[in-house]
Amino acid sequence: MSNITVKATDGSGSFDAYVVEPTKTPAGAVVLIQEIFGVNDSMRYMACQVADLGFIAVVPDLFWRLEPGVNLTDKSEAEWQKAFDLMNRFDQDKGVEDLKATLAAARTLPGSNGHAGTMGYCLGGRLAFMMATRSDADVNVSYYGVGIDGLLGELPNVKKPLLIHIAALDKYVPGEAQAKILAATKGNPLIHTHIYANADHAFARANGVHWHGLSAAIANGRSAEALAAALA
Numbered sequence: 139m140s141n142i143t144v145k146a147t148d149g150s151g152s153f154d155a156y157v158v159e160p161t162k163t164p165a166g167a168v169v170l171i172q173e174i175f176g177v178n179d180s181m182r183y184m185a186c187q188v189a190d191l192g193f194i195a196v197v198p199d200l201f202w203r204l205e206p207g208v209n210l211t212d213k214s215e216a217e218w219q220k221a222f223d224l225m226n227r228f229d230q231d232k233g234v235e236d237l238k239a240t241l242a243a244a245r246t247l248p249g250s251n252g253h254a255g256t257m258g259y260c261l262g263g264r265l266a267f268m269m270a271t272r273s274d275a276d277v278n279v280s281y282y283g284v285g286i287d288g289l290l291g292e293l294p295n296v297k298k299p300l301l302i303h304i305a306a307l308d309k310y311v312p313g314e315a316q317a318k319i320l321a322a323t324k325g326n327p328l329i330h331t332h333i334y335a336n337a338d339h340a341f342a343r344a345n346g347v348h349w350h351g352l353s354a355a356i357a358n359g360r361s362a363e364a365l366a367a368a369l370a
Contacts, residue, residue, distance in 0.1 A: 166369025
């Protein structure tokens with residue numbers, strides 16, 4: 139476990155990224171994209187899980203322009219309010235550019251085999267979808283991304299595998315939005331969309347209030363297969 143420094147492509151500065159290496163290299167890299175709670179303990183745990191799968195996990199601090207080092211939980215109202223404030227002020231287009239810079243850095247890390255993809259949650263799930271349409275990532279995995287139904291016009295830009303996990307009970311992605319995403323991605327051989335019937339938003343957040351073990355296990359298994367196929 140260590141941190142690397144990534145230079146922003148717009149010349150505005152640099153930001154940290156948390157890195158966890160697997161036991162064996164060379165290996166593909168997975169850029170993990172944070173929720174609205176920053177690079178918190180849950181994201182660090184997920185980085186360890188990804189490294190255990192045999193990949194280099196890289197977690198960039200995307201809120202660095204607003205407040206570096208954000209580490210919040212979903213356990214208090216005050217933390218929720220701060221998280222939503224950060225999300226509302228966050229520039230998603232700049233976030234995508236920072237992710238592209240992280241992707242490039244991940245491909246050149248010691249021990250990297252040159253392949254790299256993204257996997258994101260909540261806000262990160264939306265950004266993973268945007269990386270699928272706006273970057274050259276080798277694979278992208280989106281967990282309960284919010285507002286994806288408003289980005290479906292970008293689907294023709296998807297050139298690499300994209301895996302979308304949707305929680306059926308997600309109040310942030312209501313049934314109408316879920317139906318739009320399913321209809322738009324159906325039949326595309328590069329895109330696989332799955333809906334988890336008994337799961338709420340953030341069902342795969344480690345130690346989260348909406349953790350749903352069965353749905354998380356199934357989704358994480360599908361993600362592991364997609365990552366292995368694209369990054370080996």
